[in-house]
Amino acid sequence: MTAQTPSPLSRPFVSLIGAGPGDPGLLTLRGAEALRQADVVLFDYLANPELLRHCPDAETIYVGKKGFSDYISQEQINALIVDKAREGGGKRVARLKGGDVFVFGRGGEEAEACAHAGIGFEVVPGVTSAIAAPAYAGIPVTHREAARSFAVLTGNTKEGGAHYERLSGVDTLVLLMGVRNLDQISTDLIKAGRDPQTPAATVQWGTTPRQRVATGTLATIAGAVREAGLEAPAVTVVGEVARLRDTLRWFDAVPEHHRPLAGRTVAVTRTRDGASALADLVRARGAGVLEVPLIRFAETGNEAALHARLRDLTGVAWLLLTSNQAVTALFTHLRRLGLDARHLAGLRIAAVGPSTARTLAEHGLHADFVPSTPGARHLAAELPAQPGAVTLHLTSQVAEDELERGLTARGVRYERAELYRTEPATLDGGALARLRAADVVTLASGSAARHLAALAGTDLTVAAMGPQTADAAREAGFSRVTVAREATLEALADAAAQAVLHRDGAPSPGR
Numbered sequence: 001m002t003a004q005t006p007s008p009l010s011r012p013f014v015s016l017i018g019a020g021p022g023d024p025g026l027l028t029l030r031g032a033e034a035l036r037q038a039d040v041v042l043f044d045y046l047a048n049p050e051l052l053r054h055c056p057d058a059e060t061i062y063v064g065k066k067g068f069s070d071y072i073s074q075e076q077i078n079a080l081i082v083d084k085a086r087e088g089g090g091k092r093v094a095r096l097k098g099g100d101v102f103v104f105g106r107g108g109e110e111a112e113a114c115a116h117a118g119i120g121f122e123v124v125p126g127v128t129s130a131i132a133a134p135a136y137a138g139i140p141v142t143h144r145e146a147a148r149s150f151a152v153l154t155g156n157t158k159e160g161g162a163h164y165e166r167l168s169g170v171d172t173l174v175l176l177m178g179v180r181n182l183d184q185i186s187t188d189l190i191k192a193g194r195d196p197q198t199p200a201a202t203v204q205w206g207t208t209p210r211q212r213v214a215t216g217t218l219a220t221i222a223g224a225v226r227e228a229g230l231e232a233p234a235v236t237v238v239g240e241v242a243r244l245r246d247t248l249r250w251f252d253a254v255p256e257h258h259r260p261l262a263g264r265t266v267a268v269t270r271t272r273d274g275a276s277a278l279a280d281l282v283r284a285r286g287a288g289v290l291e292v293p294l295i296r297f298a299e300t301g302n303e304a305a306l307h308a309r310l311r312d313l314t315g316v317a318w319l320l321l322t323s324n325q326a327v328t329a330l331f332t333h334l335r336r337l338g339l340d341a342r343h344l345a346g347l348r349i350a351a352v353g354p355s356t357a358r359t360l361a362e363h364g365l366h367a368d369f370v371p372s373t374p375g376a377r378h379l380a381a382e383l384p385a386q387p388g389a390v391t392l393h394l395t396s397q398v399a400e401d402e403l404e405r406g407l408t409a410r411g412v413r414y415e416r417a418e419l420y421r422t423e424p425a426t427l428d429g430g431a432l433a434r435l436r437a438a439d440v441v442t443l444a445s446g447s448a449a450r451h452l453a454a455l456a457g458t459d460l461t462v463a464a465m466g467p468q469t470a471d472a473a474r475e476a477g478f479s480r481v482t483v484a485r486e487a488t489l490e491a492l493a494d495a496a497a498q499a500v501l502h503r504d505g506a507p508s509p510g511r
Helices: 029-037 049-054 074-089 107-117 129-136 179-191 221-228 240-248 277-284 303-311 324-336 354-362 376-382 402-409 429-436 446-456 467-476 489-503
Strands: 013-018 040-043 059-062 092-097 120-124 150-154 172-176 199-204 212-217 234-238 265-270 288-293 295-299 316-321 348-351 390-396 413-424 440-443 461-464 480-483
Touching (some): 013 029, 013 074, 129 172, 172 179, 179 221, 199 240, 234 240, 265 277, 265 429, 265 446, 277 288, 324 390, 324 413, 429 446, 440 446
Parallel strands (some): 013 092, 265 288, 265 440, 316 348, 316 390
């Protein structure tokens, strides 16, 4: 039966997406777009859960299979893809698969299931671990002076015989799923004519902060893997190119003090959609990142009152913006009113910190005032407003009263308008378990501390951005709190590393 080819925007529709080998940065642009469009996402064991940030509103279902302990059979996965696509009159389903869809990923079977069911589908190729894991270990699978050909093999003996004698002319062999059978595979390759002294390397969790590598020869690699304690998932490379690791090693060659979070998982709490700058900073320190949405933003509950206030800003001396979301929502509502930045002429605008000021600048406006230290307390104390001046704080329904109290104490008139609403996020059981298993959780605000406590409890190690956030964390019930030296993302990433060191027995400052 020939597969249907309707528009990818139609429903029902299935996107078979290669998630890449583990590094979330290796997901393709088309893969990210397909995830954003999905109503349902089925993801497996080797698909980095961090990629689910691209689809925060989709239903997510874990269909992972690890080694020989199947969580769900392939036939059940095929049926689930079809059932979910047909559900409710038609949905967009994303099937997120580790590596590439068609490289030992059984994506062909899933595509056939869609074709036989008459459901349109697309295939979004991914970066295969067969190439990426060796590359991150400093091993090119081809090289003009060492290898002009390579073959990718399954090391899973359940898939049938390998017929290694047919590969005598191939320079580089790449074995997937073979770490458990490496002794037998090595023996069989030697019997088929491979030189026992051929260089070999095995890469576990390639492209991720958990990457580990064992090297040896075809005759010794199985023992080296056992001695290093390497397990699946792992990729083994057999060929002269494996010698090049000594010269081309790059990803895991960074000095340890530059990667203090290597092998650790940091849960980065966030209160907005999209990628997190903090996540990039902790990745640079070697961590695996779990981005955790604690809240979601919704429309204001009283748009009529908000629009009436925005239309008439007479008498307002200062507009106060205390989050990036406030800036984004302000311009959304101005557009709905048929207005733009010119409507704010004559007002002075204060941003709570440099990040909010940057977001304001992206909309073409310069912040007239930013406090020396980010935070509502400092904004209230330092705002150059005279007693009697009217300030209008555009914020959510749950904004803390610290700004109001500080300004009122100075005789400055404070008004508040609900620009958007903040609502708690929800996590499924798998996401909640991953959060609780993280080595440290970052908190950038007091509200994040309270939301985290409500969502996952307080038996967690947390790193807080500044004393105010730390105080809020302790008030929420957290006892293992490390405080960043200053209220910046760089300092918060450092605090996460300090928190891990403290857990390992070293003293941690700022407690």
